[in-house]
Amino acid sequence: MTKVHILVCAGLVAVSSFGLRLSAQVPQATEQVPAGDPARGRATYVRNSCHACHGTVGQGGGPGPILAAIRRPYPSYVSQMRDPSGAMPAYGPRLLSDQDLADIYAYLKSLPGPAKTLPDILKD
Amino acid sequence: MKKTDDTPDLGRRRLLKSGAIGAGAAIASPAIGQASTTPAKPAAKAVPRPNEAMESGPVDHDPMTQDSCGADYMTDVIKALGIEYVATNPASSFRGLHESLVNYGGNKAPELLTVTHEEIGVAMGHGYAKIADKPLAVMVHGTVGLQHATMAIYNAYCDRVPVIVMGGNTLEAEKRQRAEWVHSAQDPAAMVRDFVKWDDQPQTLRGFGEALVRAHRFAMTPPYGPTLLSVDTELQEQPLPDGKAPAVPRISALAMPHGDTNALDEAAKLLANAENPVILVDRLARNQQGMDLMIELAESLQCAVIDRGGRTNFPSHHPLNQGFRGRTLLSRADVILALEMNDLFASLNSGQDRIHRVSRPITRQGASIISLGAGDLFFKANFQDFARYQEVDVSITGDAQTSLPYLIEAVRRHVDPASKAARDARAASFAKGRQTMLDTARSEATIGWDHSPITTARLAAELWHQIKDEDWSLVGEGLMPSWSRLWPADRYYRFNGGSGGWGLGYFAPAALGSALANRAHGRLSVCFQGDGDLMFGPGTLWTAAHHRIPILYLMYNNRAYHQEVMYVQKMASRLSRGMENIHVGTTLHNPNIDFAMMAKSMGVYAEGPITDPKDLGPAIARALKVVKSGEPALIDAVCEPR
Numbered sequence: 001m002t003k004v005h006i007l008v009c010a011g012l013v014a015v016s017s018f019g020l021r022l023s024a025q026v027p028q029a030t031e032q033v034p035a036g037d038p039a040r041g042r043a044t045y046v047r048n049s050c051h052a053c054h055g056t057v058g059q060g061g062g063p064g065p066i067l068a069a070i071r072r073p074y075p076s077y078v079s080q081m082r083d084p085s086g087a088m089p090a091y092g093p094r095l096l097s098d099q100d101l102a103d104i105y106a107y108l109k110s111l112p113g114p115a116k117t118l119p120d121i122l123k124d
Numbered sequence: 125m126k127k128t129d130d131t132p133d134l135g136r137r138r139l140l141k142s143g144a145i146g147a148g149a150a151i152a153s154p155a156i157g158q159a160s161t162t163p164a165k166p167a168a169k170a171v172p173r174p175n176e177a178m179e180s181g182p183v184d185h186d187p188m189t190q191d192s193c194g195a196d197y198m199t200d201v202i203k204a205l206g207i208e209y210v211a212t213n214p215a216s217s218f219r220g221l222h223e224s225l226v227n228y229g230g231n232k233a234p235e236l237l238t239v240t241h242e243e244i245g246v247a248m249g250h251g252y253a254k255i256a257d258k259p260l261a262v263m264v265h266g267t268v269g270l271q272h273a274t275m276a277i278y279n280a281y282c283d284r285v286p287v288i289v290m291g292g293n294t295l296e297a298e299k300r301q302r303a304e305w306v307h308s309a310q311d312p313a314a315m316v317r318d319f320v321k322w323d324d325q326p327q328t329l330r331g332f333g334e335a336l337v338r339a340h341r342f343a344m345t346p347p348y349g350p351t352l353l354s355v356d357t358e359l360q361e362q363p364l365p366d367g368k369a370p371a372v373p374r375i376s377a378l379a380m381p382h383g384d385t386n387a388l389d390e391a392a393k394l395l396a397n398a399e400n401p402v403i404l405v406d407r408l409a410r411n412q413q414g415m416d417l418m419i420e421l422a423e424s425l426q427c428a429v430i431d432r433g434g435r436t437n438f439p440s441h442h443p444l445n446q447g448f449r450g451r452t453l454l455s456r457a458d459v460i461l462a463l464e465m466n467d468l469f470a471s472l473n474s475g476q477d478r479i480h481r482v483s484r485p486i487t488r489q490g491a492s493i494i495s496l497g498a499g500d501l502f503f504k505a506n507f508q509d510f511a512r513y514q515e516v517d518v519s520i521t522g523d524a525q526t527s528l529p530y531l532i533e534a535v536r537r538h539v540d541p542a543s544k545a546a547r548d549a550r551a552a553s554f555a556k557g558r559q560t561m562l563d564t565a566r567s568e569a570t571i572g573w574d575h576s577p578i579t580t581a582r583l584a585a586e587l588w589h590q591i592k593d594e595d596w597s598l599v600g601e602g603l604m605p606s607w608s609r610l611w612p613a614d615r616y617y618r619f620n621g622g623s624g625g626w627g628l629g630y631f632a633p634a635a636l637g638s639a640l641a642n643r644a645h646g647r648l649s650v651c652f653q654g655d656g657d658l659m660f661g662p663g664t665l666w667t668a669a670h671h672r673i674p675i676l677y678l679m680y681n682n683r684a685y686h687q688e689v690m691y692v693q694k695m696a697s698r699l700s701r702g703m704e705n706i707h708v709g710t711t712l713h714n715p716n717i718d719f720a721m722m723a724k725s726m727g728v729y730a731e732g733p734i735t736d737p738k739d740l741g742p743a744i745a746r747a748l749k750v751v752k753s754g755e756p757a758l759i760d761a762v763c764e765p766r
Contacts, residue, residue: 063766089697
């Protein structure tokens with residue numbers, strides 16, 4: 001059976017969800033971030049197929065913006081998870097508990113962001 | 125399944141020599157010595173058996189050879205049109221034309237391309253036409269071959285690309301034998317009439333000539349599109365009437381339709397006086413002239429260009445190319461020029477995949493929208509590829525590429541020289557923003573650089589590093605994210621767009637068709653090949669090897685239909701049912717497909733599966749050596765989902 005794909009316009013959607021990572025980052029709010037377990041967070045992240053759009057190491061690409069070394073404030077992150085804008089599915093409490101969210105956030109925070117120096121082939 | 129029974133049968137019917145045996149005619153002989161006591165019944169009149177009238181027995185003249193055939197005339201017309209290739213999966217219903225092309229025609233201009241599935245043939249035509257700006261032809265068998273081809277015909281139709289399809293068909297019932305019955309139809313084109321520009325079923329050779337010339341003309345008049353001829357087997361196979369072929373119809377050059385010049389002038393005035401004009405373009409550039417004209421137009425206005433990528437319309441690294449911030453610019457634009465847009469509504473309105481689907485315009489109140497394109501010259505109602513209606517202020521119907529010289533001239537007349545400084549400042553800020561975007565993108569590409577499975581950023585970077593100094597052509601990029609935005613596309617053939625109908629199974633064969641067109645120019649054709657797409661038509665690889673079409677298929681093998689993973693994920697989220705089962709029916713693992721072994725089995729040089737990114741560069745180097753020698757190659761790289 002041939003499948004019909006609906007074009008997801010990354011250029012128009014990418015501004016939603018976690019937003020483009022620009023060189024000028026949103027300053028981190030001084031909110032209380034609940035403790036999370038990065039290892040448990042990775043397992044939850046993959047089990048819920050977050051990597052399908054955002055990449056296993058949060059590298060982004062396609063419909064899912066970059067999440068590695070996340071700098072989005074925790075309340076804003078929770079808001080996006082529970083009631084997202086854009087193409088992202090919602091993860092209500094029946095799918096992910098508050099602790100799950102904290103674990104995933106801890107995992108994303110643990111992921112390395114962009115390298116400090118470019119590999120030679122990226123300088124082309 | 126398309127072949128007729130090949131048991132030799134000359135079609136002669138032998139008259140049974142036994143006497144007619146009519147129903148109820150038997151007369152019992154009286155037993156010897158016993159006299160009959162009942163009067164003899166008169167002999168019943170013999171009832172002819174069905175089809176007896178058609179049984180002629182040995183004929184006086186039933187030749188086995190002939191000196192001419194209609195198909196030779198057909199070959200002459202095909203050659204006169206400059207059709208260089210005819211793709212085919214062989215079959216009985218066009219054996220006449222097939223034999224003529226390879227013998228009478230010398231298998232040259234056109235050359236026969238053997239494909240293992242008709243969908244591959246038509247998709248090759250689709251990709252070929254987007255580079256060559258002319259069609260190839262495809263022969264398909266009766267009803268069954270045409271059914272195979274329908275998906276690719278639909279893609280070509282949606283993408284507005286010319287392909288000429290010729291379907292063999294046996295019109296005369298008394299001529300059909302065995303399987304030819306299920307391979308014939310009164311109106312085979314009915315299967316595809318809703319998504320071809322035109323079709324015909326000529327009854328005579330002269331009719332064929334005129335029909336093929338017309339099919340070519342319709343296919344190549346904007347908006348381009350596929351056309352279909354149903355070609356009778358007897359018309360192909362029977363000797364020429366009186367041994368003479370009709371003349372090949374005269375073929376005239378096509379003059380493309382342009383938009384009304386008054387309307388173009390009105391559009392030019394709006395653009396020239398705008399503070400924040402934006403050009404939105406999708407399927408404009410048929411050839412390099414289209415891109416060159418786009419550069420002239422944009423630089424005359426010093427305005428942002430958002431290239432939606434249906435073709436390579438505008439250089440990707442031109443400072444005015446602002447697609448990366450398209451939504452922001454469209455929301456601020458006071459005048460928007462939309463050129464050959466496939467789905468203008470989707471570009472100018474937001475819509476989210478939620479339970480209640482609501483669309484809202486992203487343009488600002490009072491923005492003027494100008495639409496210029498050939499789309500309204502040809503539409504059909506059934507299939508909904510025409511997308512949702514978008515209100516515009518100025519609607520100009522005509523081929524956009526042909527209209528651009530008039531529009532550019534009008535813009536230059538209306539642009540106020542006193543505004544040059546403001547326009548230049550606008551262009552400078554675009555250039556700065558673009559450079560920032562490129563720097564950021566390069567930085568972001570390093571995330572997961574050494575990760576396995578391989579990131580798509582690493583995949584694209586490794587390939588680019590080895591082709592950057594070549595005359596490259598990215599003939600397919602599957603559904604992967606466009607890290608190729610880091611590649612400077614400065615010619616119309618650098619990217620060849622998508623399938624149009626978003627039907628999978630397009631990329632592998634279309635890439636091969638584009639590579640075939642590129643071969644004549646010595647270009648290096650490369651393709652990011654999705655695993656799911658290739659599985660629809662893996663026979664494409666055999667055709668690549670058999671016809672020695674140089675192309676590098678760099679697999680973007682994420683072992684799933686990831687677009688569909690997202691859709692099922694969305695539904696599981698809406699119903700709060702959990703994501704544990706969304707991989708069921710959406711993944712291609714267990715077992716993993718060995719694409720390298722598959723390619724090798726069809727004569728294609730291949731390596732893989734490669735999971736360590738540090739192995740990619742050397743593998744690409746070895747494969748490119750093969751491609752540059754004139755052969756296809758495949759590397760199976762196991763990748764991240766996106």
